Amino acid sequence: MNSVHFTSNADEHAVVIARVAESRWHAVEDDRVVGRGDTSRRPDGRIFLSVDAWHGAVFDRLADAMLADLPRPLYTVVDEADPDVTSYWERAGFTTRRREWEYLVPTDPRITGLGSAPPPPDVTTVAAGEAEEGPLRTLDRVIRDEVEAGVGWQEMPAELLPHLDGATLRDPSKYAVAAQSGEYVGLVRVVRVTRRPRIGLIAVRSDRHRRGIARALLAHALGSLHHDGIETASAEVTESNQAATALFEGVGARRASSNLELVLR
Numbered sequence: 001m002n003s004v005h006f007t008s009n010a011d012e013h014a015v016v017i018a019r020v021a022e023s024r025w026h027a028v029e030d031d032r033v034v035g036r037g038d039t040s041r042r043p044d045g046r047i048f049l050s051v052d053a054w055h056g057a058v059f060d061r062l063a064d065a066m067l068a069d070l071p072r073p074l075y076t077v078v079d080e081a082d083p084d085v086t087s088y089w090e091r092a093g094f095t096t097r098r099r100e101w102e103y104l105v106p107t108d109p110r111i112t113g114l115g116s117a118p119p120p121p122d123v124t125t126v127a128a129g130e131a132e133e134g135p136l137r138t139l140d141r142v143i144r145d146e147v148e149a150g151v152g153w154q155e156m157p158a159e160l161l162p163h164l165d166g167a168t169l170r171d172p173s174k175y176a177v178a179a180q181s182g183e184y185v186g187l188v189r190v191v192r193v194t195r196r197p198r199i200g201l202i203a204v205r206s207d208r209h210r211r212g213i214a215r216a217l218l219a220h221a222l223g224s225l226h227h228d229g230i231e232t233a234s235a236e237v238t239e240s241n242q243a244a245t246a247l248f249e250g251v252g253a254r255r256a257s258s259n260l261e262l263v264l265r
Contacts (some may be wrong), residue, residue, distance in 0.1 A: 003230065010184065011073075011096035011154075014029050015027050015028065015029045015034065015035075015057075015058055015061060016028045016029075017061055017062060017065040018250070019065070021142075021188075023039040023040065024036065024037065024038050024039075024062050025036055025037040025065055026036075027053060027061060027062050027067055027105075029058075029168065031158055033054065034053065034054045034055065034058055034251055035051065035053030035054060035055075035058040035059065035061075035062050035177045035178075036051070036052050036053075036062075036112065037049065037050070037051045037052075037062040037063070037065070037066045038050050038051075038148075039066070039070065041139060042114070043119075043186075045076065046073070046075055047070060047071075047074055048074075048075045048076055048077065049066055049070075049074055049075070049076045049089075050076065051063055051066075053239065055089065056084075057086075059088050060088065060091065060092070061094045061137075063088070063089070064092070065091075065123045067092060070257075071265060072265055073263055073264060073265045074094075074189065074264045075168065075261060075262065075263050075264075076089055076094060076098060076228075076261075076262050077099070077259050077260070077261050077262070078113060078259065078260050078262065079257065079258075079259060079262050080099070080258040080259060081255070081257060086260065086262075089262050090262075092184045092264070093264050094262035094263060094264045095262060095263060096117065096260050096261075096262055097100070097260075097261045097262060098238055098239065098260075098261050099238070099239040099257050099258055099259070099262075100236050100237065100238050100239065100246075100258065100259045100261065101236070101237050101238075101239060101258050101259055102234055102235070102236055102255070102256050102257045102259075103235045103236075103248050103249075103253040103254065103255055104232050104233075104234055104253060104254055104259065105199065105226075105232065105233045105234065105235055105251065105252075105253040106231065106232060106251070106253070107222040107225045107231060107232065107233060108221070108226055108231070109219070109222070109223060109226065109232055110251050111251075111253075112219075112222060112251035112252055113230050113251060114215070114218065114219035114222060114251060117221075119178075119212070119213075119216040119219075120180075120211050120212045120213060120216060121214055122177050122180050122181060123177075123178055123179070123180045123185075123211075123212075124178070124212060124218040125176060125177070125217065126176060126177045126178075126179060126181075127176055127220075127224070128173060128174060128175060128176045128190060128224075129172075129173040131172065131175060131176070131177045131184070133172050133178075135184045136169070136172055136175060136177060136184060137169055137172070138184070139177065139184040139185070139186075139187060140169045140175075140187065142203075142205060143187070143203045143205060145166040146205070147203075147205050150227075154259065161232075173198075174189050174190060174191060175187050175188065175189050175219055176188050176190070176217065176221060177217075178204070178213050178216060178217050179212070185204060185205050185208045185213060186203060186204035186205065186214060186216075186217050187201070187203055187209065187214045187217070188201065188218065188220070189201040189202075189204045189219040190224075190233075192224070196232060196233065196234050197219075197225055197233045197234070197235055197237065198223060198233065198234045199219070199234070199235040200235075200236075201215055202214050202218060202221075202244070202247070205228060214243075214247055218247060218248075218251065221233075223253075234256075235248055235253065239258075
């Protein structure tokens with residue numbers, strides 16, 4: 001989490017920057033920690049930075065120290081509603097790589113219009129936790145290979161990136177699937193770790209696109225949440241993903257916030 005807490009200007013000559021661990025830096029002034037910088041390695045190996053500082057000058061010095069110690073490329077994620085933090089990273093040389101919208105998605109089929117939309121012929125949905133693990137993992141691998149051959153998995157949310165050990169599907173119970181002619185052809189991932197569940201992924205095999213399968217999966221996921229008394233879910237959509245944008249906005253989802261992924265090459 002990048003943040004700056006505005007107070008009076010710090011005397012930057014009195015601030016000492018020290019690397020206190022492999023992935024952490026401290027800014028110390030008069031024996032007090034006035035800023036922290038951290039790195040985290042994403043499942044695909046990319047290094048992301050975050051800085052939490054009480055003064056803009058401390059933020060700059062922490063960022064400079066971290067950049068001097070770390071290999072390129074480097075990444076960070078900022079809330080687009082916080083232009084000050086964005087400007088600090090831009091001052092350090094970072095540029096915008098992509099924008100990701102957070103949508104709030106209603107679950108009531110009377111609002112989404114999904115209740116009256118029948119699934120495509122021969123398509124059935126298998127509820128989360130009921131899919132056969134072997135065919136599910138096969139479908140996950142097919143879809144990931146297709147995405148990697150196209151836009152690349154670096155365009156996907158961090159939680160969906162393949163891990164360094166090659167694992168790509170850690171918890172099959174979170175996935176519902178669409179089956180057609182005896183094959184799994186699409187999947188939806190719903191995470192219920194907070195009061196507002198998150199639709200983490202909807203994906204369909206490329207040879208089954210434009211047949212309404214993604215819409216059927218979304219109808220199933222939202223319908224299940226509505227049945228459980230949940231009124232709203234969230235979803236993150238990359239700005240360049242026009243198909244996903246159209247899918248969610250077509251059911252009444254609204255944009256609530258946006259994040260920018262910045263990169264220093």
